[in-house]
Amino acid sequence: MxxxxxxxxxxxxxxxxxxxxxxxxxxxxxxxxxxxxxxxxxxxxxxxxxxxxxxxxxxxxxxxxxxxxxxxxxxxxxxxxxxxxxxxxxxxxxxxxxxxxxxxxxxxxxxxxxxxxxxxxxxxxxxxxxxxxxxxxxxxxxxxxxxxxxxxxxxxxxxxxTRIAHLDRRTTLKSKARMLKVDGKKALPVSDERRAAVTGFMNRFAASEANPDFYRILDVARRIAGTGSLGVDRYVILVEGKGSPDGNYLIDLKEALPSSVAPHVGTPQPKWRSEAERVVDIQRRNQAVSQAFLHAVDFNQRSYVLRSLQPSEDRVAxxxxxxxxxxxxxxxxxxxxxxxxxxxxxxxxxxxxxxxxxxxxxxxxxxxxxxxxxxxxxxxxxxxxxxxxxxxxxxxxxxxxxxx
Incomplete structure (x- = not known):
């Protein structure tokens, strides 16, 4: 047993x-x-x-x-x-x-x-x-x-x-500048080392995008979300978006780990460049239209999925x-x-x-x-x-x- x-x-x-x-x-x-x-x-x-x-x-x-x-x-x-x-x-x-x-x-x-x-x-x-x-x-x-x-x-x-109301639930606004709420329910603090690492990654990612200023990082915290993935390296990132304070956007950055299902099925699996590529490619195939900002990225020498932050309350009650x-x-x-x-x-x-x-x-x-x-x-x-x-x-x- x-x-x-x-x-x-x-x-x-x-x-x-x-x-x-x-x-x-x-x-x-x-x-x-x-x-x-x-x-x-x-x-x-x-x-x-x-x-x-x-x-x-x-x-x-x-x-x-x-x-x-x-x-x-x-x-x-x-x-x-x-x-x-x-x-x-x-x-x-x-x-x-x-x-x-x-x-x-x-x-x-x-x-x-x-x-x-x-x-x-x-x-x-x-x-x-x-x-x-x-x-x-x-x-x-x-x-x-x-x-x-x-x-x-x-x-x-x-x-x-409204999107502003969504921002207000996840951030505090002081002197026309937003900061993430680190409340122990949706977010936890990051170390200075982690903050610097995430900021450096986002700066490099932004440089490859058509509008780099959109991804300018304002704040970062460890994200609390889901059940199965709790404990996986994951961040909520507040970015400049379309302009501070109410044009800011929230981004989710989450480490992609191997599928826990694949070892238990007899179907041969294709070779993927990374676990994030697997997650993103299959999501793009299966959804009618892909989630905003969806990317497979490399961070900290590991594989991560970058996408818009999806509020947990956006589910059927x-x-x-x-x-x-x-x-x-x-x-x-x-x-x-x-x-x-x-x-x-x-x-x-x-x-x-x-x-x-x-x-x-x-x-x-x-x-x-x-x-x-x-x-x-x-x-x-x-x-x-x-x-x-x-x-x-x-x-x-x-x-x-x-x-x-």
């Missing part, structure tokens, strides 16, 4: 202890947060099943779950709703993606106050929507005019929020389903369709399946029920692993030395 605590500790070795302690504490909170924080463990524990391995190979995001979808401003300055996390992206049978989404529905049911029957109904919604979108064979996208239900509610809320299952069904339907559209959009690239193969798979009716059954097994495994983790956490197995 594998030692769950040892697997988790080994995987997270070398991360920033201050943020890693936050991750471990959050994972103790619920099985769903534990699922979010242990993508590597999920795929290590995933049974090798022919229903998975017989699915066509596609470019997957790798960490598909209910909270890895959100809105973002694209490089055409329009706002879209889509999958927004590609850290674990790789080439794999498409149902590796979907089984994690279904598992997240089942594991998250308790937090959403869903009955078992309701959670299973949502799983059926997801597999039906994914299959139908593949069978239709045309990739689409979700923007303001095409959004429905709670996704449309998210867009409506975004319309009333799933808890607002108000007891109306149809509201959740519409969101799950959208998530499953987005997954299928991403697979169609990126088809035929570096040995991923062409549209004809995906259309044929979408028309098949032999994988849906076995996939849901497999997801129920995965959900039970996650619950058992979380219990084991919680006992180890409570014994102090995950205590870390954190600097004052």
């Amino acid at each position: 594998p030692d769950v605590a040892q697997i988790i500790s080994a995987f997270n070795a070398g991360r920033d202890p201050e943020r890693l302690a936050m991750k471990y504490k959050a994972m103790r909170g619920s099985p769903f947060v534990f699922l979010r924080g242990t993508c590597h463990l999920f795929y290590e524990r995933l049974p090798r099943d022919k229903v998975l391995d017989n699915a066509p190979p596609v470019w997957i995001c790798g960490d598909m779950h209910l909270e890895n979808f959100g809105s973002y401003k694209a490089d055409n300055r329009l706002i879209y709703f889509d999958n927004n996390d590609f850290d674990e992206a790789c080439l794999a049978p498409g149902l590796y993606e979907l089984v994690r989404l279904l598992t997240s529905v089942l594991v998250g049911a308790s937090a959403l106050k869903l009955s078992r029957a309701q959670a299973l109904a949502l799983c059926h919604t997801a597999v039906d929507a994914y299959g139908a979108a593949l069978a239709f064979g045309k990739a689409r996208w979700i923007e303001t005019e095409t959004a429905v239900g709670m996704v449309r509610d998210l867009f409506d809320g975004l319309a009333s929020r 799933l808890s607002d389903w108000d007891g109306k299952l149809s509201r959740l069904e519409a969101v799950i339907n959208s998530m499953a369709e987005l997954s299928a559209w991403a697979h169609l959009r990126s088809g035929g690239r570096q040995k991923s399946s062409i549209a004809d193969d995906l259309i044929a798979f979408g028309n098949r009716r032999d994988w849906q029920a076995p996939l849901i059954e497999l997801a129920t097994q995965c959900a039970a495994q996650v619950a058992a692993d979380w219990k084991t983790y919680s006992e180890a956490y409570d014994r102090g197995a995950f205590d870390l030395p954190v600097k004052a």
Whole structure:
């Protein structure tokens, strides 16, 4: 029997202890947060099943779950709703993606106050929507005019929020100059050495851009965001943008680590120049329009992804389903369709399946029920692993030395 605590500790070795302690504490909170924080463990524990391995190979995001979808401003300055996390992206049978989404529905049911029957109904919604979108064979996208239900509610809320308000939430304004809020919730301080290193990197990056002044750095802090990636080297950077103080922009700089999914799939992976190139290239292939400022860069002799900062609040408030299952069904339907559209959009690239193969798979009716059954097994495994983790956490197995 594998030692769950040892697997988790080994995987997270070398991360920033201050943020890693936050991750471990959050994972103790619920099985769903534990699922979010242990993508590597999920795929290590995933049974090798022919229903998975017989699915066509596609470019997957790798960490598909209910909270890895959100809105973002694209490089055409329009706002879209889509999958927004590609850290674990790789080439794999498409149902590796979907089984994690279904598992997240089942594991998250308790937090959403869903009955078992309701959670299973949502799983059926997801597999039906994914299959139908593949069978239709045309990739689409979700923007303001095409959004429905709670996704449309998210867009409506975004319309009333200004970029200045976003800056005000993350910065303080003194004498017409902004500085990042280092509040221990969204950001932590950086050392003088790290500040100088990030500033030097941004100066070099800016020199290669058409408008170098846009990227002039005003402030930098260690960023706190997500669950699975907490502890990975990551920064929030305040730049001049279109002019101080209200034209400033927030940039995210995050180290790209190897996909924790790829070792657990039998699909041969292409050679990438860097892990950041893998993340950025697959994100560009899968999204209808790429996120603003998205770049694969080298910093500190390692590989990083540079992109616009995406506020964590720009996600659907799933808890607002108000007891109306149809509201959740519409969101799950959208998530499953987005997954299928991403697979169609990126088809035929570096040995991923062409549209004809995906259309044929979408028309098949032999994988849906076995996939849901497999997801129920995965959900039970996650619950058992979380219990084991919680006992180890409570014994102090995950205590870390954190600097004052």
